[in-house]
Amino acid sequence: MQFAFTPEQSEFRAVLRRFLAEHSPTSAVRKLMETEAGWDREGWRALNAQLGLTGVHIPEEYGGQGFSFVELGIVLEEMGRALLCAPYFATTVLAATAILNAATEAEKGELLPPIALGDTIATLAFTEPNGRWDLGGIGMTATPLGSGRFQLDGEKSFVLDGHTADLIVVAARRPGSEGEEGLSLFSVAGNAPGLTRRALKVIDPTRKQARLTFDGVEARMLGEEGAAAGPLTLTLTQAAACLANEMVGGAERLRESALDYANLRVQFGRPIASFQAMKHKQADMLLEVQLAMSAAYAAASAATEDDPELTAIASLAKAGASEAYVSTAKHTIQIHGGIGFTWDNDTQLWFRRAVSSGLFLGDPAWHRELMLRGWGV
Amino acid sequence: MSEIDRESVRAEVRAWLEANWDPTLSLIAWRNRLIDSGWGAPSWPKAWHGRDLPAAVESVVAEEMRRIGAVSVARSGVRGLATATLLAHGSDLQKAKFLRRALSGEDNWCQLFSEPGSGSDLAGALSRADLKDDRWIVNGQKVWTTSAHHADWGLLLARTDFDAPKHEGLSYFILDMHQAGVEVRPLKQMNGHASFNQVFFTDAVVPPEHLVGRLGEGWAVATTTLMHERRGADGLAAAGGKAAERQGPIHDEERAENAIAMEPYRWYPQRAGRVDLILERAKATGKIADPVVRQEIAKLLTLAKSAEWTARRARAAQAQGRAPGPEGSLGKLAASHVARSAAHVHTLITGADAMLAGEDAPMDGLITEILLSVPAGSIAGGTDEIQRNIIAERVLRMPKEPRSDNDRPFRDVPRNQV
Numbered sequence: 001m002q003f004a005f006t007p008e009q010s011e012f013r014a015v016l017r018r019f020l021a022e023h024s025p026t027s028a029v030r031k032l033m034e035t036e037a038g039w040d041r042e043g044w045r046a047l048n049a050q051l052g053l054t055g056v057h058i059p060e061e062y063g064g065q066g067f068s069f070v071e072l073g074i075v076l077e078e079m080g081r082a083l084l085c086a087p088y089f090a091t092t093v094l095a096a097t098a099i100l101n102a103a104t105e106a107e108k109g110e111l112l113p114p115i116a117l118g119d120t121i122a123t124l125a126f127t128e129p130n131g132r133w134d135l136g137g138i139g140m141t142a143t144p145l146g147s148g149r150f151q152l153d154g155e156k157s158f159v160l161d162g163h164t165a166d167l168i169v170v171a172a173r174r175p176g177s178e179g180e181e182g183l184s185l186f187s188v189a190g191n192a193p194g195l196t197r198r199a200l201k202v203i204d205p206t207r208k209q210a211r212l213t214f215d216g217v218e219a220r221m222l223g224e225e226g227a228a229a230g231p232l233t234l235t236l237t238q239a240a241a242c243l244a245n246e247m248v249g250g251a252e253r254l255r256e257s258a259l260d261y262a263n264l265r266v267q268f269g270r271p272i273a274s275f276q277a278m279k280h281k282q283a284d285m286l287l288e289v290q291l292a293m294s295a296a297y298a299a300a301s302a303a304t305e306d307d308p309e310l311t312a313i314a315s316l317a318k319a320g321a322s323e324a325y326v327s328t329a330k331h332t333i334q335i336h337g338g339i340g341f342t343w344d345n346d347t348q349l350w351f352r353r354a355v356s357s358g359l360f361l362g363d364p365a366w367h368r369e370l371m372l373r374g375w376g377v
Numbered sequence: 378m379s380e381i382d383r384e385s386v387r388a389e390v391r392a393w394l395e396a397n398w399d400p401t402l403s404l405i406a407w408r409n410r411l412i413d414s415g416w417g418a419p420s421w422p423k424a425w426h427g428r429d430l431p432a433a434v435e436s437v438v439a440e441e442m443r444r445i446g447a448v449s450v451a452r453s454g455v456r457g458l459a460t461a462t463l464l465a466h467g468s469d470l471q472k473a474k475f476l477r478r479a480l481s482g483e484d485n486w487c488q489l490f491s492e493p494g495s496g497s498d499l500a501g502a503l504s505r506a507d508l509k510d511d512r513w514i515v516n517g518q519k520v521w522t523t524s525a526h527h528a529d530w531g532l533l534l535a536r537t538d539f540d541a542p543k544h545e546g547l548s549y550f551i552l553d554m555h556q557a558g559v560e561v562r563p564l565k566q567m568n569g570h571a572s573f574n575q576v577f578f579t580d581a582v583v584p585p586e587h588l589v590g591r592l593g594e595g596w597a598v599a600t601t602t603l604m605h606e607r608r609g610a611d612g613l614a615a616a617g618g619k620a621a622e623r624q625g626p627i628h629d630e631e632r633a634e635n636a637i638a639m640e641p642y643r644w645y646p647q648r649a650g651r652v653d654l655i656l657e658r659a660k661a662t663g664k665i666a667d668p669v670v671r672q673e674i675a676k677l678l679t680l681a682k683s684a685e686w687t688a689r690r691a692r693a694a695q696a697q698g699r700a701p702g703p704e705g706s707l708g709k710l711a712a713s714h715v716a717r718s719a720a721h722v723h724t725l726i727t728g729a730d731a732m733l734a735g736e737d738a739p740m741d742g743l744i745t746e747i748l749l750s751v752p753a754g755s756i757a758g759g760t761d762e763i764q765r766n767i768i769a770e771r772v773l774r775m776p777k778e779p780r781s782d783n784d785r786p787f788r789d790v791p792r793n794q795v
């Protein structure tokens with residue numbers, strides 16, 4: 001397990017932080033979150049043209065940068081910090097990882113390069129309106145049409161950037177199958193006939209979600225029929241590790257902003273930071289965020305090394321980061337007082353992201369359970 | 378108050394209501410009749426629309442009013458703070474001018490205390506009132522003023538002496554909100570509502586008879602207002618009552634009044650966490666069967682019930698004639714814990730759907746509104762940290778922190794650069 005970043009990784013982070021500070025100030029976040037798409041092509045192109053971010057963990061043979069989950073974790077931590085509005089988690093973390101885990105060589109060679117280039121926006125449609133994050137929750141059916149083609153029927157929800165994605169990786173099951181049996185992954189074009197997409201109203205407008213209704217949509221299978229349970233579980237595990245890194249980035253940014261504000265704000269003739277109650281709160285916040293950060297880094301490292309304990313460690317990190325993020329967001333509002341409760345104060349933007357990310361891919365209770373199962377408990 | 382006293386009050390008010398409740402009257406005519414009888418505010422002094430009865434009879438009278446379907450005096454918003462403050466510190470002239478109109482619902486009030494530079498430290502107010510030609514001229518800015526956009530009058534804390542130590546240079550005024558020198562600008566909150574405002578004063582005028590208490594003693598008067606605010610927690614929810622179902626012009630009038638007066642408070646029940654919805658939601662989602670969720674629900678209900686009973690004990694003590702004291706601060710802190718815990722349990726119960734909002738979210742966005750409103754409760758009306766300081770220093774009598782802001786002329790005290 002890697003416990004320190006290399007000088008190259010630290011430099012990479014520094015470059016990213018500068019880039020995002022310039023390209024994703026909260027004024028830009030507020031503008032994009034008001035749009036239905038939630039992101040813009042131009043910003044997305046800059047992200048890829050200048051830093052090649054969409055291909056970070058995609059191997060070079062598929063047009064990517066060939067880095068590991070540690071570098072991907074750094075990217076996500078910085079994006080979480082900047083609250084970047086972009087279909088990055090959907091495209092790179094969910095869709096590309098699913099394709100890497102499930103698809104055949106030929107399919108990877110076809111689908112990944114345009115993702116790595118930033119030309120294709122992709123997502124993973126996995127969860128359904130029942131909001132379950134376990135494989136048994138998948139009800140969408142894939143009916144064979146012959147010669148390797150299938151027809152998808154059913155409904156997906158909470159699909160990140162599902163209304164704007166060009167390519168949708170869909171999890172569906174053989175009719176009549178149950179649980180982890182009979183699951184396959186499919187690829188569907190965003191504009192496929194029979195597919196209805198609707199942007200959902202969400203608590204976190206900086207990251208959009210959609211509901212997708214499949215009514216006899218023709219789809220191509222990815223990988224092997226009925227064998228998606230393993231690759232899908234791995235994808236969700238890796239995604240949990242990634243989300244944990246994104247969350248600690250947001251939490252750390254909030255923590256810093258709370259500290260800055262406490263140092264500036266004067267009440268009773270002195271900075272509120274000089275009150276012991278405030279110092280203790282700030283010390284507790286630091287502890288909470290640092291613990292979550294250590295777990296998130298451990299998870300990225302475990303994902304990189306295909307650590308046998310990965311499922312436990314990734315879920316530990318996801319549960320820890322979810323609670324630390326929400327708690328840091330609440331404290332940050334509280335430390336700002338009345339201003340913290342206003343629309344114009346930026347804290348609320350991260351608060352919304354914290355609530356939403358804490359639930360996406362499953363809530364802390366669910367991940368604590370997965371952690372124990374991962375350890376065979 | 379003994380059972381016998383309660384029952385004799387019950388019989389008396391019942392007889393009065395049976396003889397006098399008249400739904401064909403206009404809202405104002407009925408309320409004036411009610412106020413004249415003393416049953417509108419039975420715990421107030423006889424000289425001021427009351428009957429000098431202990432506070433405990435209020436609930437008996439309210440029960441009887443509900444039973445017969447009678448409209449009560451106006452209660453919503455800040456008017457309760459205004460009347461409590463005026464009863465304690467107001468001149469006879471002020472009482473005569475404002476108490477009846479508060480009860481009748483003719484006047485709405487707002488609380489002009491917090492400023493951009495002073496919230497927890499209210500005594501650090503910079504808004505100034507200067508006496509010119511026998512009138513007070515007010516300049517400065519207030520902020521977070523709930524309901525200022527509906528208010529006729531404001532309870533104003535302003536500085537009248539910058540050379541006195543901070544607590545001694547403040548005075549308390551009643552400010553007419555309908556004048557050229559007062560500008561109200563709404564502020565949008567993180568939950569999307571805009572119930573509080575910025576209020577700007579540019580040579581706003583206050584006549585000398587609207588100074589409440591003595592010059593330079595505004596802090597003591599403000600403390601009375603704050604004690605009532607903190608012990609009242611969410612009395613606002615009581616307003617309106619069952620009026621929604623009743624038919625007839627007087628009820629229509631009351632509903633119209635509430636639609637305006639209560640508009641800023643629509644989200645207040647959500648801010649308190651909506652513990653009342655927890656079991657219903659847990660059943661609807663099936664989470665009631667999940668042992669992890671059950672434990673969290675049980676913890677929440679333990680907390681909520683215990684907090685409610687603590688509040689009941691505080692009210693019972695008050696009914697025995699104790700003046701409002703700092704023990705009221707326990708209720709506010711407890712309410713913060715309940716609200717936070719309720720938001721947590723709602724999230725647990727709602728699961729992935731809690732990522733949604735508006736009509737896509739459960740209960741048409743109500744759950745989302747809970748999550749986005751709860752953070753206000755531990756800030757509004759004095760933050761949790763300030764409540765803890767009050768409890769530690771005034772209830773537990775722990776030594777105060779050394780202070781350096783109240784032993785020198787206010788103008789020399791460090792303050793925010795605004």
Ligand SMILES: Cc1cc2nc3c(=O)[nH]c(=O)nc-3n(C[C@H](O)[C@H](O)[C@H](O)COP(=O)(O)OP(=O)(O)OC[C@H]3O[C@@H](n4cnc5c(N)ncnc54)[C@H](O)[C@@H]3O)c2cc1C
Pocket residue numbers: 265267268272275277278334335336337338339341487488489490491492493494495496497498520521522523524573753756757758759760761762763766
């Ligand atoms: C929904 C809502 C409605 C409101 N309505 C009104 C209204 O109608 N009228 C009105 O006048 N005001 C109103 N307020 C204002 C409210 O009373 C203030 O926001 C509150 O008192 C905090 O003041 P502040 O915002 O200036 O924060 P600050 O006082 O600047 O506090 C910032 C942080 O510092 C902490 N802090 C301050 N002092 C200490 C200390 N000594 N020790 C430890 N920590 C400390 C606080 O707890 C807080 O976490 C409302 C606020 C809200 C959120």
